[in-house]
Amino acid sequence: MSATLKHAAWVLRGNPVTALAATGATLLVLIAIFAPWLAPHDPIASNVPMALQPPSATYWAGTDQLGRDVFSRLLVATRLDLAIAISAVSISFAAGAVIGSFCGYVGGWLDKSVGRVVDVLMAFPLFVLAMAMVAALGNRVENIVIATAFINLPFYIRFARAEVNVRRNLGWVEAARSGGESHLTIVLRYLLPNILPAMAVQISLNLGWAILNAAGLSFIGLGVQPPTPEWGIMVAEGARFITAGQWWLVAYPGLALMLTVLCFNLLGDGLRDILDPRMRT
Amino acid sequence: MSLLQVQDLRVSFSTRRGVVEAVRGISFDLPAGRTLAVVGESGSGKSVTAYAVTGLLDRAGRIAGGKILFKGRDITHARESELRALRGAAISMVFQNPRAALNPIRSIGRQVMDALSAHNSLTGREKREKALDLLRAVLIRDPERRFDAYPHELSGGMCQRVMIAMAMACEPALLIADEPTTGLDVTTQKTVMDLLAKLVAERDMAMILITHDLGLAAQYCENVAVMQEGVLVEQAPAAQLFQRPQHPYTQRLVAASPTPRSTVQELVGEPPAPPIIRPAPAPGAAPLLEVHRLTKLYDGFKAVDDVSFTLRAGESLGLVGESGSGKSTISRMVCRLIDHSGGSVVFDGHDIGDVKARDFHASRFRREIQLVFQDPHESLNPRFTAFDAIARPVTRLLGITDSRELTGRVEEAAERCGLPRNLLGRFPHQLSGGQKARVGIARAIAVGPRLLVLDEPTAALDVSVQAVVLKLLDDLRRQDGLAFLFVSHDLNVVRMMCERTIVLRQGQVVEQGDSAAIFAAPSDAYTRELLTAIPHFDPVAA
Missing domain, CATH: 3.40.50.300 (P-loop containing nucleotide triphosphate hydrolases)
Incomplete structure (x- = not known):
């Protein structure tokens, strides 16, 4: 384990952008965990006399139309947005990696039929598909997670399939077969761990995308409902006031979204280097 | 005067574990029209030497010391533009794995023409004629028809011949062949090497053959230099080197190379073992x-x-x-x-x-x-x-x-x-x-x-x-x-x-x-x- 840490430290030293992204991501997770204790004000309690205050020493990011502290809401929203993104990506990664690996390894009719289903799925505008799913399943947070996971699934299936496909005839897979390993073991214990480094990149890029997707759904009124703090809703609610010059309602949640997505995107490449044992000489 | 003089050349690579010296002070002379084999095992620095001479070291590598003189001119730290003028026209290279070295989406005739136009100003028709001549020279049958073929339509041996044609295009004085036949079948290897040797002799070119195969070095080169871990341990005319190797490493290498008469035990310097005697199979017993x-x-x-x-x-x-x-x-x-x-x-x-x-x-x-x-x-x-x-x-x-x-x-x-x-x-x-x-x-x-x-x-x-x-x-x-x-x-x-x-x-x-x-x-x-x-x-x- 210490070797892994040492290696991670080495990659981060040689790659300041990754280090910055990793710091940002860690910070985000910490904020998500401790948000209720960090928030200076109650994120939900309205305080109408103080409505639409510009950023000041008391209200760092100003207040919204109900007088709620935008900064506190931003902090608390981190938890929900990250939770949605992480659980959605975990589900689609787990399911997609396994399905894709089997397709790539077994080939034949399984590969062909799953491949066609994936093609059909990818032919839909994915965001519209997610909207339809949430609308049909009901306006709840679980359903945002399911919809986000579902529209990401095709990418993971394709990715895992391609990565396994190039490896299925390598010597060590044949060696595993002549060592008496069953096909199930070969996929789960041999092939999956080997495609993880490449998939880590995909996961990281996808996290950013999933956050945008969840925020997007809330923005158009699906999924998370007011008064729950969520970046997408905050942008949606603030949009009405932007023409009146109350820019902070939209700018800060937008900025939070942008920085979060950027963090995960930048983290991707560095992650691959950290997780690949062959880079660790 | 020597065509190529390498004096105390040092090449180092900066890696994660600090600076690694891949070539540690080697010197050799190559007179015009002569052939030299640089022999060594993986990691001996033989290819790095060739890349240093042609200025093709990758970014992590640099020439840390010594001199490279080509026709008496110091090209050790020549600018990229000077080297480019030299490459192809005066020094050219044939690489390992010809399929990877050829552009897969350009016909082979065009690629030979490109090599020609890099250093000559010829009209389109002249170029085409010359390219056909070159393809003929490397014994590609029916070159008019093959002219428009793509690399994937040709065998590995044919691709290597096209590479040789390209290397010859501007009639360089020095050809560096880096493991030109690794990955080819033995019979193909023989035709490619025979062809290479013939062309080099006809055009009075000098050749450096980089190889791990002692047999190949002995058959096709006058002089052989043996490298081990970045050092040139022995250099001698081919026949002499293999009959009376002086350096212990060369001796070991020569002993380890299978010959038509050697035994497994001889390869590692042990006395021959008796033949394996198996008990006679019981009559009627099925084979394994x-x-x-x-x-x-x-x-x-x-x-x-x-x-x-x-x-x-x-x-x-x-x-x-x-x-x-x-x-x-x-x-x-x-x-x-x-x-x-x-x-x-x-x-x-x-x-x-x-x-x-x-x-x-x-x-x-x-x-x-x-x-x-x-x-x-x-x-x-x-x-x-x-x-x-x-x-x-x-x-x-x-x-x-x-x-x-x-x-x-x-x-x-x-x-x-x-x-x-x-x-x-x-x-x-x-x-x-x-x-x-x-x-x-x-x-x-x-x-x-x-x-x-x-x-x-x-x-x-x-x-x-x-x-x-x-x-x-x-x-x-x-x-x-x-x-x-x-x-x-x-x-x-x-x-x-x-x-x-x-x-x-x-x-x-x-x-x-x-x-x-x-x-x-x-x-x-x-x-x-x-x-x-x-x-x-x-x-x-x-």
């Missing part, structure tokens, strides 16, 4: 392996066509052939990794062909037939330690799960393969090529098989490592009475390792019989061609 009329079809193409042979317990049989001969396909069918299209594979009296290859991992014969793979690097799971690689089959096939028993078994197998215990915790990328080969062999023998199928087990190894691995395999066979099915393209290796040999060509058996007899008096023309194509430095054999 009986392959009958084996056929494999790929989309109607017969990769293996009606091949039959038998193998007795403890016997060693060689399968020899060039690429496309079906030798690897046969080994995979015998191992039951792929299904055959016709015929039968009978192991120890049981037809193992009736279990599908897909389900063979659960067969009781799985542990009896084990495989050692060609590329030791590719055959180890990058995420398993050496210990796990050896232990998994033991767990699966022998059902040993008790950790102490398992450890004992793995360590015993590793020890028998000469793998130190402290290496068992390492991952493949932390092991050398020879160590990986040992892990692969230990993995195969740990489950106690009766038949070991070896698919070019030493093809990817340096010659000194090959010698040690061959000796190890020979010892294992002597101790365990294992039967070998030894697949190889190298006839000398097969002759040393196998009692009987089968020569294959395009999926069919050309000749089979006693190894010694086949090598002494091949009855088929193709076998003779294969035998004469092997490069050698042995004055007696020549």
Whole structure:
């Protein structure tokens, strides 16, 4: 384990952008965990006399139309947005990696039929598909997670399939077969761990995308409902006031979204280097 | 005056572990029109030297000291623009793996024309004429028709000839050939090298041939320089160097190279061992392996066509052939990794062909037939330690799960393969090529098989490592009475390792019989061609 840490430290030293992204991501997770204790004000309690205050020493990011502290809401929203993104990506990664690996390894009719289903799925505008799913399943947070996971699934299936496909005839897979390993073991214990480094990149890029997707759904009124703090809703609610010059309602949640997505995107490449044992000489 | 003078050249690479010196002060002179071979094993710095001369070092590498003089001019730190003027026109290179060096989406004729126009101003028609002349010079048949062919439509040997045509295009004074025939079949290697030697002699060019093959160096170059770990240890005329090697490393290298008469023991400098005497099989006893009329079809193409042979317990049989001969396909069918299209594979009296290859991992014969793979690097799971690689089959096939028993078994197998215990915790990328080969062999023998199928087990190894691995395999066979099915393209290796040999060509058996007899008096023309194509430095054999 210490070797892994040492290696991670080495990659981060040689790659300041990754280090910055990793710091940002860690910070985000910490904020998500401790948000209720960090928030200076109650994120939900309205305080109408103080409505639409510009950023000041008391209200760092100003207040919204109900007088709620935008900064506190931003902090608390981190938890929900990250939770949605992480659980959605975990589900689609787990399911997609396994399905894709089997397709790539077994080939034949399984590969062909799953491949066609994936093609059909990818032919839909994915965001519209997610909207339809949430609308049909009901306006709840679980359903945002399911919809986000579902529209990401095709990418993971394709990715895992391609990565396994190039490896299925390598010597060590044949060696595993002549060592008496069953096909199930070969996929789960041999092939999956080997495609993880490449998939880590995909996961990281996808996290950013999933956050945008969840925020997007809330923005158009699906999924998370007011008064729950969520970046997408905050942008949606603030949009009405932007023409009146109350820019902070939209700018800060937008900025939070942008920085979060950027963090995960930048983290991707560095992650691959950290997780690949062959880079660790 | 020398065409190329290299004086105390040092090349260093900055890596994660600090600065590594790949070339540590080498000097040599190459007069115009002469040929020099730079010989060495992997990591000796031979290719880096060539790249330094042509200014093609990658970004991490730099010339740390010394001088390179070309026609008396110092080009050690020449600017990129000066070097570009020199490359192709005065110095050109032929690379390893011609397919990768050619542009896949441009026709070969166009690529030769591009090489011409890099340093000449010719009209389109002149260029085309000249390109055709060059293709003719490299013996490409029907060049008008081939002119518009793409690299993937040509064989590896043809691609290398196109590369040679491109290298010759601007009539350089110096040609550097970096392992130009690695990956080609021996007969193709011979035609390519003969052609290269002829063209160089005709045009009075100087040539540096970089190779790991001592035979090739001796046959095609006047002078040979031997490199070891970035140092030039010995330099002498070819004949002298191989007959009376002075430096201990050269001596070891010469001894380790298989010749038509050497034995496995001689390669590692040991006294010859007595021939293996096996007890005569009981009358009427079935052979260990009986392959009958084996056929494999790929989309109607017969990769293996009606091949039959038998193998007795403890016997060693060689399968020899060039690429496309079906030798690897046969080994995979015998191992039951792929299904055959016709015929039968009978192991120890049981037809193992009736279990599908897909389900063979659960067969009781799985542990009896084990495989050692060609590329030791590719055959180890990058995420398993050496210990796990050896232990998994033991767990699966022998059902040993008790950790102490398992450890004992793995360590015993590793020890028998000469793998130190402290290496068992390492991952493949932390092991050398020879160590990986040992892990692969230990993995195969740990489950106690009766038949070991070896698919070019030493093809990817340096010659000194090959010698040690061959000796190890020979010892294992002597101790365990294992039967070998030894697949190889190298006839000398097969002759040393196998009692009987089968020569294959395009999926069919050309000749089979006693190894010694086949090598002494091949009855088929193709076998003779294969035998004469092997490069050698042995004055007696020549």
